[in-house]
Amino acid sequence: MNTQKNQNTGSTTTLSQWLSHLESIHPSAIDMGLERVKSVANAMGIHLKDALLITVAGTNGKGTTCRLLEQAMLAKGKTVAVFSSPHLVSYCERVRLNGELAEEGAFCRAFELIEKARGDITLTYFEFGTLAAMKMMQDWGVDVAVLEVGLGGRLDAANILDPDLAIITTIDLDHQDWLGDTREAIAREKAGIMRKNGKAVIGELLPPSSLRDVVSELDVDARWAQQDFFIVENTAPNNSLSASTSRTWQWKGKHTEFTQLPYPHIPQQNVSTALAALELLNLLPDEAAIKHIIANTRLPGRQQEISQNPLVVVDVAHNPQATKAMREWLKRYPANKIRVVAGMLKDKSIVETLAPLSSLNAQWYLASTSGPRGCDADVLAGALLDAQLDKSYIKTFSDVTNAYKAARNDYQEGELILVFGSFVTVAEVLDYTNANEQQ
Secondary structure, eight states, rough: OOEEETTTTTTOOOOHHHHHHHHHSSOOSSOOHHHHHHHHHHHOOOOOOTEEEEEOOSSSOOHHHHHHHHHHHHTTTTOOOEOOOOOSSSSSGGGGEHHHHHHHHHHHHHEEEEEEHTTTTOOOOHHHHHHHHHHHHHHHHHSEEEEEOOOTTTTSGGSSSSSSSEOOOOOSOOHHHHHHHSSHHHHHHHHHGOOTTEEEEESSSSSHHHHHHHHHHOOOOOBBBTTTBBBOOOOOOOOOOSOOOOOOEEOOSSSSSEEEOOOOOOHHHHHHHHHHHHHHHHHHHHHHHHHHHHHHHOOOTSEEEETTTEEEOOOOOOSSHHHHHHHHOOOOOOSSSSEEEEEOBSSSOOOOOOOTTTTEEEEEEOOOOSTTTTTHHHHHHHHHHHHOOOGEEEEEESHHHHHHHHHHHHTTOOOOOEEESSSHHHHHHHHHHHHHOOO
């Protein structure tokens, strides 16, 4: 394991030890405001002025949009770094360089520099990670830096730098305690990543008026879904059990059109948004490269098939917009029954998130999640009962692993096991799967 000397303690500090330290030094996980993190960034001389900087905000779809942008830029011969969060299995997932996870030692070195520079300024775990990502990208001298916004936009640590392009994927209710309890309020927070006379791409199909207001106020050169770029379906899906179908579609941008595109392994609208961004930046690969990229772009935890027998799909959907979309993409699987493994966090909109899936022909395996944000399985069960689901279709478990094992034991040919509800839920199933594959 890569290690780095901690100058404050005089001890050799691993990444795991650094992360434990970061979790302990700030009283809360979220501390909105940019002054503290800006001060530390300035003290460190952090900037990404030599890179094409893209900032991506949105309720859902940020990670997959970043992933397709990354793959397309690599196809154009660019060096590309991506910062995203949260991670599923390894903290190193939070920063990629040219498609590969950053090394532990790079994080340790960046953390040490931040710790020295911050003095008595407090930083959250996320702010430390964001500054580390920026410092790593600057040191690497990348051509393209893509920063995924962790929460909101205006007051997120990723917003201390001015982007060359701002992307807003989707807008829906999530993190209402921090961002507001209406789509109008949340849209204005996310629009905070835009800059005066800057460029923006909006993938949200029904943008609130407040978003259009900000674009107008700032004179932003914006591309809008359903106005400047579109998806056109070609054929109906076939009857294969796999999500990889022969279905094709078309993408129409402001100046470009692609036909006979393969159906993606990530949400289609996020592909469309990424293509619009590339078009606006005049960095679209040719059609053959685009088809290859779309056919091969995947991201762990997003519509991810982790097993064929039994057929298991995991997805980190954890809010109403995501589960409404899930209800649609599940139609690609002609399974005669779905065994749903769900675990959520208590600060999410549980009733509204589960409601779109309550009418599925499904047996539910509800799991309690641990930690300060953990939610008891009985709370999920209550939400489904409120949605008029018969209690005979509901089983509860003390943890995700036991819920998943029960679903696998009950599985019959022709069915689908779906795992969703949070990053921690999917991570636990991936950990279980990886451990059993190595035996």
